Amino acid sequence: EVQLLESGGGLVQPGGSLRLSCAASGFTFSTYAMTWVRQAPGKGLEWVSNLIISSNNTDYADSVKGRFTISRDNSKNTLYLQMNSLRAEDTAVYYCATSGDGLKNWGKGTLVTVSS
Amino acid sequence: SYELTQPPSVSVSPGQTASITCSGDKLGDKYVCWYQQKPGQSPVLVIYHDSKRPSGIPERFSGSNSGNTATLTISGTQAMDEADYYCQAWDSARVFGGGTKVTVL
Numbered sequence: 630e631v632q633l634l635e636s637g638g639g640l641v642q643p644g645g646s647l648r649l650s651c652a653a654s655g656f657t658f659s660t661y662a663m664t665w666v667r668q669a670p671g672k673g674l675e676w677v678s679n680l681i682i683s684s685n686n687t688d689y690a691d692s693v694k695g696r697f698t699i700s701r702d703n704s705k706n707t708l709y710l711q712m713n714s715l716r717a718e719d720t721a722v723y724y725c726a727t728s729g730d731g732l733k734n735w736g737k738g739t740l741v742t743v744s745s
Numbered sequence: 746s747y748e749l750t751q752p753p754s755v756s757v758s759p760g761q762t763a764s765i766t767c768s769g770d771k772l773g774d775k776y777v778c779w780y781q782q783k784p785g786q787s788p789v790l791v792i793y794h795d796s797k798r799p800s801g802i803p804e805r806f807s808g809s810n811s812g813n814t815a816t817l818t819i820s821g822t823q824a825m826d827e828a829d830y831y832c833q834a835w836d837s838a839r840v841f842g843g844g845t846k847v848t849v850l
Contacts, residue, residue, distance in 0.1 A: 673841060673842075674780070730794060731778035731780075731793035732780070733793075
């Protein structure tokens with residue numbers, strides 16, 4: 630069974646940093662592209678970032694470009710999202726998902742709250 | 746940047762057909778996915794490549810895409826189908842529609 634478990638969320642002040650992790654199991658993680666999607670409270674889904682197979686192949690939404698970095702450690706079956714210079718508008722539940730023919734498998738998400 | 750437009754809400758009676766539209770410039774030239782999200786839960790992929798259903802998704806869910814509009818159709822809608830539905834396509838990046846709340850009255 631495919632499982633994705635996000636962690637690392639929490640309360641952070643504006644301008645601060647957080648690193649989210651997504652632990653994968655039940656599939657060959659190294660062969661899958663991965664995606665981060667976020668959802669602000671009461672709002673819709675927003676794509677954040679893609680990582681194909683290698684950490685050299687990445688894409689970012691304009692809203693996070695230059696502040697967020699996606700990466701993976703295939704030896705640990707883990708996807709990461711390093712978030713710097715956080716803003717109030719980054720407050721959201723962050724989901725990781727497998728990326729292929731659509732976003733087929735999703736984690737339960739981790740809540741990031743940016744507030745002073 | 747590319748935009749996808751969905752109606753905010755759709756109401757349907759049990760057993761009837763619900764149609765949810767998603768509009769975007771030349772959307773028919775792109776592949777569209779649809780996701781279902783129930784309150785407090787993660788999204789679930791219900792349609793990919795315009796009209797394909799992942800394993801485990803009931804046959805009452807179908808999709809089409811042509812011109813500037815993609816449509817998710819739920820035939821014989823059940824109470825359990827009440828949820829938010831999001832379309833998604835690829836332009837230079839992955840783009841989501843704003844979501845449609847389906848209410849089964």
